[in-house]
Amino acid sequence: MRSLVLVGHGSHLNSESAAAVYKYAELLRSQGLFDEVVEGYWKEEPSLRQVLRTCTYTDVTIIPMFISEGYFTETVIPRELGLGYQGVVPPQGVARTLGGRTVRYTLPYGVHPAMGGVILERAREVLPDAGGEDTALIIIGHGTTKNENSNKVVHQNAELLRAQGIFSEVHALFLDEEPKVTGWREKVKARRVVMVPFFASEGWHTLETIPEDLGLEGTVTVFSGQAEGLPEGTGEQTVYYGKPVGTHPAVADVIVQLAEEARGASVTGGDRAPEHRAAWDAFTALAASESGVRMGEIMVTPHGGLFEVRHALDEGRSSETLTTLVTPDGLRDHTRLTEGGEHRPVHTLRNLRRGWRAVLSAGDLQRAIHSLYPAVIEEGYALHTHSLRSTPWPTTARRQTGRYGRVQKATPEQVEHVAEEVCGGCLKTRVWAGQRLTQTFFGGVPGAIPCAEACTFLVAEIREEVAGKRGQGSGHSH
Amino acid sequence: MRSLVLVGHGSHLNSESAAAVYKYAELLRSQGLFDEVVEGYWKEEPSLRQVLRTCTYTDVTIIPMFISEGYFTETVIPRELGLGYQGVVPPQGVARTLGGRTVRYTLPYGVHPAMGGVILERAREVLPDAGGEDTALIIIGHGTTKNENSNKVVHQNAELLRAQGIFSEVHALFLDEEPKVTGWREKVKARRVVMVPFFASEGWHTLETIPEDLGLEGTVTVFSGQAEGLPEGTGEQTVYYGKPVGTHPAVADVIVQLAEEARGASVTGGDRAPEHRAAWDAFTALAASESGVRMGEIMVTPHGGLFEVRHALDEGRSSETLTTLVTPDGLRDHTRLTEGGEHRPVHTLRNLRRGWRAVLSAGDLQRAIHSLYPAVIEEGYALHTHSLRSTPWPTTARRQTGRYGRVQKATPEQVEHVAEEVCGGCLKTRVWAGQRLTQTFFGGVPGAIPCAEACTFLVAEIREEVAGKRGQGSGHSH
Numbered sequence: 001m002r003s004l005v006l007v008g009h010g011s012h013l014n015s016e017s018a019a020a021v022y023k024y025a026e027l028l029r030s031q032g033l034f035d036e037v038v039e040g041y042w043k044e045e046p047s048l049r050q051v052l053r054t055c056t057y058t059d060v061t062i063i064p065m066f067i068s069e070g071y072f073t074e075t076v077i078p079r080e081l082g083l084g085y086q087g088v089v090p091p092q093g094v095a096r097t098l099g100g101r102t103v104r105y106t107l108p109y110g111v112h113p114a115m116g117g118v119i120l121e122r123a124r125e126v127l128p129d130a131g132g133e134d135t136a137l138i139i140i141g142h143g144t145t146k147n148e149n150s151n152k153v154v155h156q157n158a159e160l161l162r163a164q165g166i167f168s169e170v171h172a173l174f175l176d177e178e179p180k181v182t183g184w185r186e187k188v189k190a191r192r193v194v195m196v197p198f199f200a201s202e203g204w205h206t207l208e209t210i211p212e213d214l215g216l217e218g219t220v221t222v223f224s225g226q227a228e229g230l231p232e233g234t235g236e237q238t239v240y241y242g243k244p245v246g247t248h249p250a251v252a253d254v255i256v257q258l259a260e261e262a263r264g265a266s267v268t269g270g271d272r273a274p275e276h277r278a279a280w281d282a283f284t285a286l287a288a289s290e291s292g293v294r295m296g297e298i299m300v301t302p303h304g305g306l307f308e309v310r311h312a313l314d315e316g317r318s319s320e321t322l323t324t325l326v327t328p329d330g331l332r333d334h335t336r337l338t339e340g341g342e343h344r345p346v347h348t349l350r351n352l353r354r355g356w357r358a359v360l361s362a363g364d365l366q367r368a369i370h371s372l373y374p375a376v377i378e379e380g381y382a383l384h385t386h387s388l389r390s391t392p393w394p395t396t397a398r399r400q401t402g403r404y405g406r407v408q409k410a411t412p413e414q415v416e417h418v419a420e421e422v423c424g425g426c427l428k429t430r431v432w433a434g435q436r437l438t439q440t441f442f443g444g445v446p447g448a449i450p451c452a453e454a455c456t457f458l459v460a461e462i463r464e465e466v467a468g469k470r471g472q473g474s475g476h477s478h
Numbered sequence: 479m480r481s482l483v484l485v486g487h488g489s490h491l492n493s494e495s496a497a498a499v500y501k502y503a504e505l506l507r508s509q510g511l512f513d514e515v516v517e518g519y520w521k522e523e524p525s526l527r528q529v530l531r532t533c534t535y536t537d538v539t540i541i542p543m544f545i546s547e548g549y550f551t552e553t554v555i556p557r558e559l560g561l562g563y564q565g566v567v568p569p570q571g572v573a574r575t576l577g578g579r580t581v582r583y584t585l586p587y588g589v590h591p592a593m594g595g596v597i598l599e600r601a602r603e604v605l606p607d608a609g610g611e612d613t614a615l616i617i618i619g620h621g622t623t624k625n626e627n628s629n630k631v632v633h634q635n636a637e638l639l640r641a642q643g644i645f646s647e648v649h650a651l652f653l654d655e656e657p658k659v660t661g662w663r664e665k666v667k668a669r670r671v672v673m674v675p676f677f678a679s680e681g682w683h684t685l686e687t688i689p690e691d692l693g694l695e696g697t698v699t700v701f702s703g704q705a706e707g708l709p710e711g712t713g714e715q716t717v718y719y720g721k722p723v724g725t726h727p728a729v730a731d732v733i734v735q736l737a738e739e740a741r742g743a744s745v746t747g748g749d750r751a752p753e754h755r756a757a758w759d760a761f762t763a764l765a766a767s768e769s770g771v772r773m774g775e776i777m778v779t780p781h782g783g784l785f786e787v788r789h790a791l792d793e794g795r796s797s798e799t800l801t802t803l804v805t806p807d808g809l810r811d812h813t814r815l816t817e818g819g820e821h822r823p824v825h826t827l828r829n830l831r832r833g834w835r836a837v838l839s840a841g842d843l844q845r846a847i848h849s850l851y852p853a854v855i856e857e858g859y860a861l862h863t864h865s866l867r868s869t870p871w872p873t874t875a876r877r878q879t880g881r882y883g884r885v886q887k888a889t890p891e892q893v894e895h896v897a898e899e900v901c902g903g904c905l906k907t908r909v910w911a912g913q914r915l916t917q918t919f920f921g922g923v924p925g926a927i928p929c930a931e932a933c934t935f936l937v938a939e940i941r942e943e944v945a946g947k948r949g950q951g952s953g954h955s956h
Contacts, residue, residue: 294793296791297791311925312790312924312925313774313775313905313923313924313925314923314925315772315922315923315924315925316917316921316922316923316924317917317923317925317926318916318917321914321916338902338903339898339901339902339903340898340899340900340901340902340903341898341899341902342899342902350828350829351828351902351903353902354925420817420818420819421818421819421820422818423817423818424816424817424818424819424820424829424831425816425817425818425829427791436799438796438799439794439795439796439799443794444793444794445791445792445793445794445795446790446791446793446794447789447790447791447792447793447795447832448795
């Protein structure tokens with residue numbers, strides 16, 4: 001039995017960042033090759049600090065959902081996971097035993113050799129007969145930044161495809177380094193030019209800066225399978241501009257290959273992790289009891305062999321006036337934003353929307369609760385059984401690097417001041433800051449949820465405070 | 479049986495604006511001259527639109543807690559109360575029958591002749607032997623603004639005190655009109671100069687602009703009973719700068735006089751208003767039932783002949799870990815700010831702090847619940863009994879004047895867009911916008927609370943939207 005973890009960057013600011021990871025997780029779940037597919041994020045929940053604890057099985061494979069190696073895959077993610085490993089990840093990945101689990105950490109999907117095939121797929125979407133005498137392929141990369149070594153993998157893919165001899169020319173061009181994409185006209189002789197952005201997702205670069213640098217007029221809206229017209233001043237050349245590689249469904253196959261390679265000779269797989277099992281068994285038993293269980297803003301009650309989850313403020317509301325959801329993914333999508341349409345990077349802020357009920361099997365309940373309140377069952381049960389370890393602020397601060405390194409300069413007063421404001425709307429009790437919590441929702445107190453360490457949302461706010469950039473309060477905009 | 483209503487301006491932004499009104503309400507309650515003292519605000523809750531409904535008795539006297547007549551006392555307050563009267567209020571006040579209640583609306587306390595005595599009290603605090611040959615009194619007013627006719631009452635008080643012959647000179651000087659306070663040295667001959675600001679409260683003007691205009695160095699911190707030193711360059715004159723009249727305890731006596739004068743020949747008083755009584759009786763019965771009642775974020779349970787109120791997220795929490803409150807005022811003060819220390823102009827936003835319990839008699843329960851969720855019992859019961867009248871947006875918009883008049887230009891889409899964001903965090907269901915609410919907390923749904931009309935908080939946000947000044951969202955400041 002194996003858990004697959006897809007790790008994304010996530011965002012404190014917008015809800016779209018996590019969507020690509022969701023998509024691949026769903027695709028892989030539907031393929032059924034793994035017993036569980038879990039998502040984890042640096043800047044959303046479940047956080048990298050919590051995600052291992054939320055895995056059902058003792059055999060865990062972790063894939064960084066990044067297009068290239070760099071600061072995130074070699075420093076941030078291993079550090080936050082507590083892998084005890086930093087630096088370049090070898091092709092077979094890194095294996096460790098952590099908290100009774102065998103954890104395998106792989107290279108990011110983007111550097112896998114199979115990505116060459118994905119580039120070709122993207123090229124053929126905009127030009128089905130791509131290839132032959134008079135057709136050039138340009139792979140467009142960002143260029144190496146402080147955080148990512150993206151040029152290496154783009155050059156490698158260019159070589160690989162050049163060696164296959166499908167195109168008359170293959171070039172690797174970049175936005176921010178030589179050879180630059182702006183100079184493509186001097187380099188490319190072929191009459192048909194297919195361009196594929198080696199980017200993780202559709203965004204500002206693929207939709208705006210690249211088309212601009214190419215000299216394509218205005219903003220180009222890119223549709224799969226639709227060719228761009230002849231750009232002005234290009235004489236006889238026609239440009240076919242593809243979608244970014246990182247959103248292609250075939251990336252799911254790359255993920256599976258990475259996971260298999262990381263597994264190596266091991267074929268036994270894992271069992272259910274005992275602490276995880278105990279926490280969920282205890283919670284499910286409470287939920288199945290006559291009065292159900294209240295946790296944070298939700299309540300779970302037995303419902304004719306199934307379970308019903310709803311907002312506690314909707315207790316007693318007739319079901320016809322509520323939106324009924326029947327899958328964990330449906331519930332996740334329905335509750336991703338606040339009633340006011342805002343992103344919810346921290347799920348335990350007291351802003352869960354109302355007006356829905358989810359009716360779920362016992363099998364789906366775990367994933368549904370996990371999406372509403374990631375890691376809350378596991379950490380709540382750990383506190384309930386006196387086994388929760390919390391991380392005091394100085395330890396959290398020392399771990400930070402890069403732009404967050406400066407939080408080490410925050411005074412205890414600054415940390416407390418920012419935490420009071422930021423955490424004021426959160427259900428959790430800051431056990432890491434010495435706040436006492438003697439009961440939990442396992443003991444009948446719905447709002448009693450431990451916070452074992454400062455989350456990245458708070459870390460980011462403390463960084464703003466230290467930098468003197470933090471505004472007054474976090475209230476309404478007037 | 480009479481209800482006294484003190485009406486303040488209130489503020490969407492800071493929690494101090496309402497504090498002065500609280501203070502006088504408490505003082506008057508302790509004197510026991512009225513059977514009930516209620517507060518109402520333009521920009522806080524209970525709003526002027528709701529406050530009459532929250533009065534227990536059918537004989538209601540309303541005092542505007544303003545220092546002078548003007549736009550608020552003659553236009554905004556009568557309009558929001560639905561008095562059916564606009565303009566200058568006669569000395570005996572305005573009496574109307576509204577919703578089965580006899581409502582008496584008076585002049586603001588600041589224009590009552592007894593304020594002359596309050597000025598004298600303030601003068602004697604800083605100079606106990608104020609008066610005699612060589613002592614001048616300067617009453618400092620703001621000067622008439624767009625919203626208030628403050629000069630008339632300052633001149634009247636100066637005349638009154640001049641006629642009493644206590645001081646060798648009495649002057650009325652102003653910040654923003656002639657004769658200006660900056661010219662005091664040319665006007666005043668006396669060696670001792672007592673200055674009393676005719677202002678409603680301590681603030682920017684009394685602490686900063688007046689001392690600056692007087693030529694007193696730097697920022698003057700004003701303490702009652704403490705005399706200022708000799709200002710630089712004033713030769714032989716010593717300035718004694720007093721506290722503002724509007725915060726003197728004797729204002730409570732002025733309020734009582736105003737209320738008595740408004741009462742006129744009527745001595746019978748009122749009874750308990752039947753709708754009000756029915757709502758509270760129904761709620762108290764629910765609270766006294768074995769399982770108590772949940773309303774919004776709170777739960778009320780019977781507690782050995784008394785009632786216990788706590789946050790529903792604190793259900794089951796052992797009492798020793800909670801702060802126990804035993805008075806309605808204690809509860810109000812404890813829950814005025816969010817856990818993050820933010821002002822709560824709208825009490826039904828889902829940001830009620832946790833960690834407390836209030837143990838209260840049946841008699842105190844009404845005022846305690848009223849302070850947590852003003853007017854919610856009355857309006858919830860009205861919906862429960864199918865008698866709630868809601869006010870559609872166009873009617874609310876048409877009523878607005880002054881800087882809020884422009885909300886009439888808001889499109890239905892703008893209103894809905896802003897409401898979705900602003901009201902997203904509110905417990906209430908916008909019945910005024912056509913949202914359906916078929917149950918209430920009287921029927922067992924804790925979060926089902928009707929919103930009968932757009933509150934001033936939303937009106938202000940819609941104004942910002944129309945003015946193009948509204949930022950993106952109302953989320954955290956990063």
